[in-house]
Amino acid sequence: MKGVVEGQCGQQNALVGLANTFGTSNQRVGPSNAASSLLPSSSLGEQMANEFLRQKANTMAPTSFSMKSMQNNLPQASGSSSMAGNWAQEFQPRQNQLASQWTQQFTSGQTSQGLESAWRQAMPLTSSTSSTAPQDSSMWSSEYLDTIDTSLQQSSGSSAWADDFLNQQDNAGMENTWKDSTQMFENRWEEIKREMEKEETMQNPANYIYQESNPYLSSSDALLEGDMLMRSGDIGNAMLAYEAAVQKDPQDARAWCKLGLAHAENEKDQLAMQAFNKCLQIDAGNKEALLALSVSQANEGMENEALHQLDKWMSSYLGSNTTQVTTTPPMYSSFLDNETFNRVEARFLDAARQQGATPDPDLQNALGVLYNLNRNFARAVDSLKLAISRNPGDARLWNRLGATMANGDRTAEAISAYREALKLYPTYVRARYNLGISCMQLSSYDEALKHFLSALELQKGGNEASSIWSTMRSAAIRTSNVPESLLRAVETRDLAAVKASLALICDKGYRVSSIKRAKTAYSLLGSLTVECEQIALGESTNCAPQQSVPKCTGLLEGCTGNTWLGGFHVYLLENTTQAAVLDPVCCSSPSVQIDSGSCINDQLNTGTHDFSHSIVADLVYRGWQCWHQYDRKRTLVDLLWKTEICPFSSSDFPVITRKTDCEECSCECGIEQCSNGASPVRVIHKKLLLPCACDCTCTFKCL
Incomplete structure (x- = not known):
């Protein structure tokens, strides 16, 4: 309404x-008597x-609100002053007149006879009032107060109520409550001060804490190895390599800058700012560090500091001395200083005009960051698009464009930009996290959960304290029919438990005996089905995920030694086909012995096609290899998988030899199609029974 x-x-x-x-x-429409005569007469209503x-x-319909009309109707300053003077002159005589009349009436004691009569009727008939003549009307107020005092003294209930109330007041308890509240506020203030001191410490480059057990400290060229690792998408080891480089040469500004960029892409802006500040202490005019530091500061809400870095970036861009750039940000204010912004914007626009028809992508990129600070997202998008047109292979530019579009309420376009960034750099943690945020804005909380999980898995260096967890918790709470186990895992920040609730994992003691990918009529790749068969007792079996997600570079990864494949954690890559990374879960048991000398390799699939791969009862899957498959446009379309297959023996469950004429044990379960058009993923547990029967239990879910 x-x-x-x-x-x-x-x-x-x-x-x-x-x-x-x-x-x-x-x-x-003119009136029609012929038509109206055929209709029943209208009611009065x-x-x-x-x-x-x-x-x-x-009549002309009124407008609900018009600022212009209201502004025109407001009196001018001179008119307002005269109105105020007229009102004062009009009010003052009336006020004096009323006061004079009231004073005369009160002092004369001329009270109406009706009031006296009402008072006598309301008074109780006591000896004092019944035996005396009517009293002077000026004494009625004192008589009323005396009567009230007498009734209160005679009322035992009111006295008892007062005593009870006073007895219930525990003054000592109230004092203790006040002390407890004061102590609580003091403790909270101390926590806030510690957090502020911690942030200041984190921003101080002298307090940078290196990771322990760095294997790249012995490398002859750790900086070069870090570059190679970054190109392959291994951010965690790249950070270790860059840390080794700056530990060997603390005055290497390039290494500090690259370390900061790695932290920024890993969604660790505090560490990134420390590295950038260290770089700028050595090389104050490093444009890449200045711009990246501005972005990290903007992400942390330090907008005036970010503007200062952009001012220095422009000086470096023009070949000036950045140390001469000074600023006086507003004290105790987090609002952007508009005067400083206008001055810095003028410098940028003047430099852009001098470029003519060939815009510099570096300058346009910095302009995009600048306009993000004052929320002018339309201009920021235009600048970033110009930068991308000159450098379409820069994943950072695509991610920045996506973030700018998302801030400007252009979520669908932002998702496309994030996808482009992830095509170029599949392990880009920040782009993956931003994609999850955009999914939340579209109320696709299931998809957001998967992206946050992938970001946490890819993020290196203490992800228990990652800010991604709080956003993931918001997505989990809003997800419909979310498992209670997932909520508990997110609340306790247990990454392994979160992965288990969104995984294709066999029960303990089971091996993966079959891997299938369903057919689909859509451009998306089909969903996976994993079949499991028991080879050991669950209580004696240990299963654990790998230390890191497979890199899919063709190297043999996955399970090794006396461990077998017990399932997968699945991570969807954001591309047009929804290709999935399968992260192996490896299991072991004292009762199971694997013959490592008799293992063979076999390829599971060909690109973009459905497949079904099974092994017989005396074999297990163990090692794992994968590759990225691209089309002619260098777009990722699928992952290719090859697995290591090994014979085994089990003292708990000897291999069942079934008749050769037995039909394959087929287990079908669940729905055929999810609401999004894809097939559900399934985990099927099989128990082979003699002579040809089998028992199946099945779980499925839509991802």
Whole structure:
């Protein structure tokens, strides 16, 4: 109803619009006596309604609100002053007159006879009042107060109530409560001060803490190895290599800058700022570090500091001395200093005008960051698009464009930009996290959960304290039919438990005996089905995920030694086909012995096709290899998998030899298709029974 009555600013509301439409429509059509004679007579209510609507049609409908008209109707300053003076002159005599009349009436004691009569009727008949003559009216107030005092003294209930109330007041308890509250506030203030001191410490480059057990400290060229690891998408080891490089040469500004960029892409802005500040202490004019530091500061809400770095970036871009750039940010304010912004913007625009028809992608990229600071997202998008047109292979530019579009309420376009960034750099943690945020904005909380999980898995260096967890918790709470185990895992920040709730893992003691990918009529790749068969007792079996997600570079990864494949954690890559990374879960048991000397390798699939791969009862899957498959446009379309297959023996469950003429044990379960058009993923546990029977239990879910 509110939407019908209230209109938008400066527009008519819907109800008035209906009146206009009704009246206009009826005025256009002339009355028809022939038609009206065939209709029943209208009721009085209908006639009155019609008359009201026609009257409304003949009058101009009022607007719900108009700032211009209100501004025009406001009095000018001089008029307002004269109005105030007139009002004061008019009010003062009346006030004096009323005060004089009231004073005369009160002092004269001329109280109405009606008031005296009412007072005598309300008084109780006591000996004092009944035996005396009517008292002077000026004494009625004191008599009333005496009576009230007497009644209160005679009332035992009121006295008892007062005593009970006083007895219930525990003054000592109230004092303790006050002390507890004061102590609570003092403790909270101390926590806030510690957090502030911690942030200051984190921003101090001298307090940078290196990771322990760095294997790249012995490398002859750790900086080069870090570059190679970054190109392959291994951010965790790249950070270790860059840390080794700066430990060997603390004055290497390039190494500090690359270490900061690695931390930034890993969604660790505090560590990134430390590295960038260290780089700028050595090389104050490093443009890459200045721009990246500005981005990290903006992400942390330090907008004026970010603007200062952009000011220094422009000086470096023009070949000036950045140390001469000074700033006086507003004290105790987190709001952007508009005066400083306008000055810095003028410098940028002047440099851009001098470029003519060939814009510099570096300058346009910095302009995009600048306009993000003052929330001018339209101009920021234009600048970043110009930068991308000159450098389309830069994943950071695509991610920055996506973040800018998302901030400007262009979520669908932002998702496309994030996908482009992830095509170029599949392990880009920040782009993966931003993609999850955009999915939340579209209320796709299931998809957001998967992206946050992938970001946490890819993120290196203490992900228990990652800020991604709080956002993931918001997505989990809003997800419909979310498992209780997932909520508990997110609440406790247990990454392994979160992965287990979104995984294709066999029960303990089972091996993966079959891997299938379903057919699909869509461009997306089909969903996976994993079949499991028991080879050991669950209580004696240990299963654990790998230390890191497979890199899919063709190297042999997965399970090794006396461990077998017990399932997968699945991570969807954001591309047009929804290719999935399968992260092996490896299991072991004292009762199971694997013959490592007799293992063979076999390929599971060909690109973009459905497949089905199974092994017989005396074999297990163990090692794992994968590759990225690209099309001619260098777009990732699928992952290719090859597995290591090994014979085994089990003292708990000897291999069952079934008749050769037995049909394959087929287990079908669940729905055929999910609401999004894809097939559900399935985990099927099989128990082979002699002679040809089998028992199946199945779980499935839509991802």
